[in-house]
Amino acid sequence: xxxxxxxxxxxxxxxxxxxxxxxxxxxxxxxxxxxxxxxxxxxxxxxxxxxxxxxxxxxxxxxxxxxxxxxxxxxxxxxxxxxxxxxxxxxxxxxxxxxxxxxxxxxxxxxxxxxxxxxxxxxxxxxxxxxxxxxxxxxxxxxxxxxxxxxxxxxxxxxxxxxxxxxxxxxxxxxxxxxxxxxxxxxxxxxxxxxxxxxxxxxxxxxxxxxxxxxxxxxxxxxxxxxxxxxxxxxxxxxxxxxxxxxxxxxxxxxxxxxxxxxxxxxxxxxxxxxxxxxxxxxxxxxxxxxxxxxxxxxxxxxxxxxxxxxxxxxxxxxxxxxxxxxxxxxxxxxxxxxxxxxxxxxxxxxxxx
Amino acid sequence: xxxxxxxxxxxxxxxxxxxxxxxxxxxxxxxxxxxxxxxxxxxxxxxxxxxxxxxxxxxxxxxxxxxxxxxxxxxxxxxxxxxxxxxxxxxxxxxxxxxxxxxxxxxxxxxxxxxxxxxxxxxxxxxxxxxxxxxxxxxxxxxxxxxxxxxxxxxxxxxxxxxxxxxxxxxxxxxxxxxxxxxxxxxxxxxxxxxxxxxxxxxxxxxxxxxxxxxxxxxxxxxxxxxxxxxxxxxxxxxxxxxxxxxxxxxxxxxxxxxxxxxxxxxxxxxxxxxxxxxxxxxxxxxxxxxxxxxxxxxxxxxxxxxxxxxxxxxxxxxxxxxxxxxxxxxxxxxxxxxxxxxxxxxxxxxxxx
Ligand code: HEM
Ligand code: HEM
Numbered sequence: 001x002x003x004x005x006x007x008x009x010x011x012x013x014x015x016x017x018x019x020x021x022x023x024x025x026x027x028x029x030x031x032x033x034x035x036x037x038x039x040x041x042x043x044x045x046x047x048x049x050x051x052x053x054x055x056x057x058x059x060x061x062x063x064x065x066x067x068x069x070x071x072x073x074x075x076x077x078x079x080x081x082x083x084x085x086x087x088x089x090x091x092x093x094x095x096x097x098x099x100x101x102x103x104x105x106x107x108x109x110x111x112x113x114x115x116x117x118x119x120x121x122x123x124x125x126x127x128x129x130x131x132x133x134x135x136x137x138x139x140x141x142x143x144x145x146x147x148x149x150x151x152x153x154x155x156x157x158x159x160x161x162x163x164x165x166x167x168x169x170x171x172x173x174x175x176x177x178x179x180x181x182x183x184x185x186x187x188x189x190x191x192x193x194x195x196x197x198x199x200x201x202x203x204x205x206x207x208x209x210x211x212x213x214x215x216x217x218x219x220x221x222x223x224x225x226x227x228x229x230x231x232x233x234x235x236x237x238x239x240x241x242x243x244x245x246x247x248x249x250x251x252x253x254x255x256x257x258x259x260x261x262x263x264x265x266x267x268x269x270x271x272x273x274x275x276x277x278x279x280x281x282x283x284x285x286x287x288x289x290x291x292x293x294x295x296x297x298x299x300x301x302x303x304x305x306x307x308x309x310x311x312x313x314x315x316x317x318x319x320x321x322x323x324x325x326x327x328x329x330x331x332x333x334x335x336x337x338x339x340x341x342x343x344x345x346x347x348x349x350x351x352x353x354x
Numbered sequence: 355x356x357x358x359x360x361x362x363x364x365x366x367x368x369x370x371x372x373x374x375x376x377x378x379x380x381x382x383x384x385x386x387x388x389x390x391x392x393x394x395x396x397x398x399x400x401x402x403x404x405x406x407x408x409x410x411x412x413x414x415x416x417x418x419x420x421x422x423x424x425x426x427x428x429x430x431x432x433x434x435x436x437x438x439x440x441x442x443x444x445x446x447x448x449x450x451x452x453x454x455x456x457x458x459x460x461x462x463x464x465x466x467x468x469x470x471x472x473x474x475x476x477x478x479x480x481x482x483x484x485x486x487x488x489x490x491x492x493x494x495x496x497x498x499x500x501x502x503x504x505x506x507x508x509x510x511x512x513x514x515x516x517x518x519x520x521x522x523x524x525x526x527x528x529x530x531x532x533x534x535x536x537x538x539x540x541x542x543x544x545x546x547x548x549x550x551x552x553x554x555x556x557x558x559x560x561x562x563x564x565x566x567x568x569x570x571x572x573x574x575x576x577x578x579x580x581x582x583x584x585x586x587x588x589x590x591x592x593x594x595x596x597x598x599x600x601x602x603x604x605x606x607x608x609x610x611x612x613x614x615x616x617x618x619x620x621x622x623x624x625x626x627x628x629x630x631x632x633x634x635x636x637x638x639x640x641x642x643x644x645x646x647x648x649x650x651x652x653x654x655x656x657x658x659x660x661x662x663x664x665x666x667x668x669x670x671x672x673x674x675x676x677x678x679x680x681x682x683x684x685x686x687x688x689x690x691x692x693x694x695x696x697x698x699x700x701x702x703x704x705x706x707x708x
Contacts, residue, residue, distance in 0.1 A: 237682050238682055241682070241683065242682065249683070263648035264638070265631070266630060266646070269626075269679060269683065272623075273623045277620050280618050294622065295617055325680060326622060326680070327681050328591050328592055328595070329603070329623065
């Protein structure tokens with residue numbers, strides 16, 4: 001846990017940044033004095049709602065691996081710092097999914113639950129995202145844990161896992177089935193191949209990352225799930241295609257009659273295009289927001305340009321920003337960026353996986 | 355130009371590495387004494403043929419951006435250090451192309467011409483590769499220079515540029531038409547679309563990089579063109595597809611009747627697959643060595659493993675190693691590597707473009 005001086009330094013830096021970027025917030029001196037007194041007394045301090053909103057948005061702006069940052073200033077911030085018990089957290093996570101889903105017109109949302117306090121760690125969410133499927137090899141640990149806790153499930157394909165909340169007290173995690181009305185899903189079909197639907201592939205609408213802490217000005221919010229909309233390649237090139245995930249390229253290739261005897265036939269490359277097309281097409285048909293990688297690339301460069309006009313660097317991890325499909329056909333491929341700075345704050349920071 | 359002490363330090367490091375990796379070379383002490391005396395007298399020294407071969411091969415092994423390094427120890431090293439006049443260099447570059455082409459069974463070759471000496475810079479080659487086309491936007495400078503020097507050409511598509519040799523003396527460059535028998539080319543056709551050939555696309559067989567210096571143990575060889583065989587994506591995803599190169603995706607899309615109204619149709623991604631397939635197919639039909647990106651990825655990981663068994667790191671630039679097509683479908687995508695070390699030697703080092 002950070003010492004009092006570290007918290008104070010980080011808090012002062014943050015208040016300065018907040019006032020610098022929000023001229024109407026006035027002189028930082030008063031707020032710095034306030035925050036200092038609070039930290040001296042309690043070892044931590046409470047963000048104002050405006051500070052919390054700003055901090056969460058800037059954490060997104062600072063996410064070096066995120067191609068979707070153009071809209072960082074439109075993030076909807078749900079202030080749920082008063083919620084700290086597992087039941088309450090679970091309820092509000094379901095509500096997060098409903099707010100974000102918005103009938104298909106996905107909204108970027110973050111729900112910020114109670115922060116860690118000195119000697120009193122807050123509750124956390126176990127698992128990478130709010131919604132995950134039980135048969136995704138990435139979920140093996142969460143499946144095992146849920147079953148240990150008494151969950152009876154995990155037998156059918158694309159079964160939504162229960163939410164797992166780890167109380168801050170260190171007591172055993174609780175599990176909660178996610179209500180059906182909180183999870184919008186899209187069955188995948190192909191615009192030209194009627195047989196595609198029979199592959200039985202589907203995915204959920206809202207990618208809500210739940211294994212990262214939000215760190216703002218010396219305060220850590222370990223339960224702060226956030227979501228944007230999907231970029232198609234995340235599903236079409238990675239989740240359903242990676243050999244250690246759903247590994248469905250061979251099945252797609254077979255459906256399209258591709259010659260898989262030899263890598264030189266580019267059957268993998270062709271199957272990827274068909275699978276990605278099915279993803280984009282199906283989300284569009286279902287009225288669920290999704291961006292293609294060409295569009296997100298163009299948007300990201302608009303973001304870099306706009307940030308430049310504000311005199312701000314855009315720390316960027318090239319290997320995460322360049323899409324996994326047709327890299328060099330996207331505009332983001334052909335340049336270098338400001339290097340990521342792991343010490344930059346506010347930021348989303350990976351917790352150890354659980 | 356490096357000072358005497360720098361040359362000496364670099365030379366001693368290199369001799370130590372040479373003897374460490376070539377146990378039969380014996381104790382380095384004798385050779386270090388010899389080299390030291392030579393440097394004290396002349397400010398430079400002469401590599402033995404074995405040192406030159408080893409140095410060139412290790413420069414390849416150290417090339418952090420090269421996916422083709424598995425065969426580093428098989429590089430054919432042509433010792434042409436006695437050749438320093440433009441006519442002789444041009445003749446030997448043509449011979450390099452013939453040796454490397456080998457009737458289509460491409461061999462990795464380097465031709466090492468005279469090194470720089472104190473106060474006496476050596477001749478260099480102008481242009482990125484020995485073979486380049488006049489209508490490639492990348493060649494604009496070389497075209498302009500060749501025409502200034504009196505070259506009458508550059509009117510027809512895919513016209514091979516003359517070789518430009520810059521004498522070490524600083525006199526004007528000389529230009530040399532490359533003889534037809536030195537340049538094997540492959541007209542591109544598609545295995546299933548007979549109309550593809552009418553696009554009139556073609557490419558040459560041997561990518562021979564000519565704008566990098568070879569640096570070994572404090573000695574710089576500024577004219578040291580080297581080649582491997584092509585990986586298909588270099589031509590299919592970059593040279594013929596990049597918007598600032600031949601930009602032929604729209605033409606390919608039209609040929610295949612793709613809907614280019616919207617990026618979401620993935621027409622670029624599909625056109626890339628067709629173009630890359632045409633490249634791989636045509637080289638195979640023509641009997642010209644070419645690797646696909648899946649195969650080169652697998653080979654590269656075999657290289658990393660083998661180097662590991664020798665206790666050697668493999669400095670690697672992820673953003674260059676991951677192929678520009680279907681990145682995540684290749685094995686090299688899913689891991690990190692030892693970081694590139696710009697100070698590592700022997701190495702190929704970019705000269706300023708000319
Ligand atoms: C609005 C639409 C958005 C799009 C299209 C988008 C796109 C992406 C993509 C493609 C990645 C890489 C994911 C991967 O390869 O695993 C990513 C990573 C990331 N994004 Fe976004 N994003 C969006 C919204 C957001 C929001 C709202 C936040 C936070 C408030 C955010 C924060 C991050 C972070 C922290 C990462 C890195 C995750 C990690 O290290 O595992 N993104 N984003
Ligand atoms: C044997 C087959 C080879 C293959 C398939 C191969 C493949 C590649 C590829 C795909 C690149 C990236 C090119 C680009 O994106 O512009 C590259 C770069 C490079 N390769 Fe290789 N290579 C081979 C042989 C060699 C040889 C023989 C050498 C030197 C003796 C070499 C040295 C390099 C260097 C120095 C670079 C970086 C060039 C730069 O910085 O512009 N490669 N290679």
